[in-house]
Amino acid sequence: MAVQFQKNDKLLLGTVLLVLLAGMAWFSFLGRETGASVKVTVNGQLYGTYSLKQDQEIKIIIGEKVTNVLRIQDQKADMLTADCPDKLCMHQKAIYRQNETIVCLPNKVVAEIIGGEEAELDSIT
Amino acid sequence: MKRKTAYLGMFLALALICSYVESLIPFYFGIPGVKLGLTNIVVVVMLYEIGAKEAFCISMLRILLAGFLFGNPFSILYSLSGGLLSFFVMLALKHTKKFQIVTISVMGGIFHNIGQLCAASVVVENYNLFYYAPMLLIAGFITGFLIGILAVEMTARLKGLLHK
The missing domain is CATH 2.60.320.10 (N-utilization substance G protein NusG, insert domain)
Known part of the structure; x- marks a missing residue:
């Protein structure tokens, strides 16, 4: 397998993923309320x-x-x-x-x- | 590289085929606009193996042609805004020379969706669309990752062919 991650890649991808997951968690708590x-x-x-x-x-x-x-x-x-x-x-x-x-x-x-x-x-x- | 025109034509055809195949795959996740982004393989491979200018031209031509063939004026607008943003992000990241192809493809996938989301919000004049942003961007992350792995494999195999 040719894909090998360097430190930079891990750092960037990890940060981005963390931000996205945090965003999703935040939004799903925020938008829980049923509308009328x-x-x-x-x-x-x-x-x-x-x-x-x-x-x-x-x-x-x-x-x-x-x-x-x-x-x-x-x-x-x-x-x-x-x-x-x-x-x-x-x-x-x-x-x-x-x-x-x-x-x-x-x-x-x-x-x-x-x-x-x-x-x-x-x-x- | 010899026979450049022929190669560029071939890449454009390949990108169009990817668009066509993608338009055939029903790929719904409950969120509108999530796609595999198969054509991004061609863009990423070209960015690395041919050059930025050529990759840009093929990407833009592909969006216009695919829009006329399989889409509508609106799909052109959304693809264009996504395609442009994702291309320039990938180009900038590649210039830093600090990242692998997969990482660049992931960022391309994410920014493609950001671009489309922005265009869509402006068109319908409703900024609540960003409610779906986290889901869309995570989808962009995943598809970008898969496309990146494919692009790595393709560049590894095409190297010998393209640089004769």
Whole structure:
């Protein structure tokens, strides 16, 4: 095997790995809280906020076309369909923890889980 | 090196094939955008065996061509930002002459993902995407490591062929 690590490599790789693992640990503690609603933005603009408690299918319409369908079920949000070619957002797991996001890059659609208070207000409107 | 043009064409074809193979492999980890980065083998090997300028040209051409062939304008944008950042990080690290190929490939993998994440956040104007940063960067670390091992093996075997 030709791969042999020198001191420099071990130092750099070790430090980087440590920082990454620390970051991951920190984030997983930070983002443990379950969210209350999902905020959808299109092109950076707010499209709507929907409560996770209510099962529904949200059609995201850009222009005249339904580009994405977001489903809320069992207090989780999941991208049901997307008209983009890569379908990466559909492959993503359902989100429910605060700050988790589903992104559809070609359509610039972002679904993001947010916390409690605001949700109650928005579900009335 | 003799027949340089032919070699560069061959490397570009190789990089494109890697892109194509990668587009066929469904490789989902629940996080969008995690890829093996097979083409990085070609970039790393070229960086060491041919030269920085050539590696850069092939990398950029590969991104444009692969984007037109298998992707969309958006995938070009993300690959480009990732590809550029990762290339310059690898080049800088190689210049220090203190690191092995595997280390450089790992850093390339990580910075590729940083570049893409930045581009994605700017496009969708949502900085919460960085929520996924630790996971993405660890994925970059692992794939970069695997690609690095392959690149070491390839450079060892190609040495005799390329420098005739």
